[in-house]
Amino acid sequence: MSETISPEELKALIDQTYKVEEEYVALRQSYDHLQSTIEQVIEFLPNAIWIVENDGSIFLQNSQAKALGNLFETLRWDEQDYEVTFTERSYLIKSALHNEKQLFSATDITEQKRKENLATMGQMAAHLSHEIRNPIGSIALLASTLMKRVKEENKPIVSEIQKSLYRIERIIKATLMFSKGISTQKAPLQWSVIRNELENAIGYYSYAKEIQFVFPEEDFELQGDLDLLGMLFSNFIFNAIDAIELDDEHEEGSVEIVYSHIEGLHRFAIYDSGIAIVNEKMLFEAFKSTKEKGNGLGLVLAKNIASAHGGNVELCTSGRKGFIITLS
Numbered sequence: 001m002s003e004t005i006s007p008e009e010l011k012a013l014i015d016q017t018y019k020v021e022e023e024y025v026a027l028r029q030s031y032d033h034l035q036s037t038i039e040q041v042i043e044f045l046p047n048a049i050w051i052v053e054n055d056g057s058i059f060l061q062n063s064q065a066k067a068l069g070n071l072f073e074t075l076r077w078d079e080q081d082y083e084v085t086f087t088e089r090s091y092l093i094k095s096a097l098h099n100e101k102q103l104f105s106a107t108d109i110t111e112q113k114r115k116e117n118l119a120t121m122g123q124m125a126a127h128l129s130h131e132i133r134n135p136i137g138s139i140a141l142l143a144s145t146l147m148k149r150v151k152e153e154n155k156p157i158v159s160e161i162q163k164s165l166y167r168i169e170r171i172i173k174a175t176l177m178f179s180k181g182i183s184t185q186k187a188p189l190q191w192s193v194i195r196n197e198l199e200n201a202i203g204y205y206s207y208a209k210e211i212q213f214v215f216p217e218e219d220f221e222l223q224g225d226l227d228l229l230g231m232l233f234s235n236f237i238f239n240a241i242d243a244i245e246l247d248d249e250h251e252e253g254s255v256e257i258v259y260s261h262i263e264g265l266h267r268f269a270i271y272d273s274g275i276a277i278v279n280e281k282m283l284f285e286a287f288k289s290t291k292e293k294g295n296g297l298g299l300v301l302a303k304n305i306a307s308a309h310g311g312n313v314e315l316c317t318s319g320r321k322g323f324i325i326t327l328s
Contacts, residue, residue: 047107050075054100068106075104083109133172140165166204173231182301182308184225191259192219197230198237207241210252216259222266222327224309229327232305233257235298236270236323243274264328265311271322283315 005013042049048065050072052058058072065072071086080095092107143165147158195215202213237255244253250273258269277283283299302325303313310328 045105047105050102050104052102052104054102059101065106071106072104075106077102132168136165136168136172140169160206163204163206167206170231182228182304184228184308186223186225186309188221189224189226189229190219190221191216193226194229194233197226198233201230201234202237202241205238205241207245209244209250211241211244212252212254213237214254214256216257218259220259220261220266224327228305228308232302232325233268233270235302236325239298240270240272240274243272246275247273266327268325268327269316269320269322270325271316271320274321276321277315 042051042060043062045062048068048071049060049062050058050065051060068086071084071091074084074086075093075095076082077095079093082093084091084093089108089110090113092109094105094107096103140162143158143161147155147162150158198215199213240255244250244255247253253273254271255273256271258271260267260269299313306313306325306327311326313326314324316322316324
């Protein structure tokens with residue numbers, strides 16, 4: 001004989017069912033809120049995050065991880081800490097096992113690696129420059145003595161030796177300056193003094209074509225370091241000469257500096273008629289050069305020198321090929 005349930009017991013059972021359902025709904029809401037919080041947390045992290053089931057399926061990932069889907073396919077489950085190169089970027093991969101789920105993170109360390117490599121290359125280059133400086137100084141002294149004693153018909157040969165030494169000395173100076181940093185000694189300076197420095201420097205630079213140099217004739221004063229500003233402008237002029245020399249279509253060329261004073265800043269536009277710039281992204285990267293005989297430091301130092309003088313260096317976008325230099 002079946003046991004009957006009283007109305008009071010039925011009501012209590014129904015109330016208990018509602019209570020369990022309410023607790024379940026509250027628990028489900030709490031779980032959804034926790035999952036949403038976790039998703040927001042991993043989305044906030046600066047690296048790619050994957051949480052993976054044992055069968056290899058992805059339980060949770062952030063947007064950075066989704067963007068690196070192909071990288072995920074290369075991850076190694078048996079290693080916890082290693083570096084990998086993927087699509088020309090460097091990543092630090094870390095992994096751990098937690099609650100039967102595999103956690104992976106990928107941190108982009110490309111910039112860090114680049115700085116480390118630059119520091120290492122800078123130290124090596126500085127060491128080599130120190131070693132080379134003394135013998136180069138001796139050769140320059142001997143070449144100067146030889147120029148005074150050699151026959152007139154042989155002086156062009158000695159002159160070419162001196163020009164080559166001048167180029168090497170500039171490379172050494174640039175390398176040491178890059179490794180030690182820019183230190184300025186500013187003083188009132190007339191443009192005519194810088195112009196004379198540039199004209200003398202051009203005389204030491206080797207080129208075969210007929211090149212016209214047009215520099216501002218008006219004189220004006222600016223605050224600056226003569227040695228540094230001389231290197232700044234000569235770097236652009238020498239790059240322009242090299243670009244003109246590489247132009248197979250024309251036997252002559254021009255390098256022009258146009259000056260203006262705008263809003264308290266000295267503005268120099270340096271134009272040339274040489275070949276177009278090959279890779280604009282490499283312009284201001286140290287030890288990367290678009291030229292066969294470049295060392296990749298000229299434009300980097302030029303930008304640093306301009307910055308040390310309260311200015312900047314930018315690629316010209318007005319239609320003419322060249323650069324814009326601003327100095328305070």
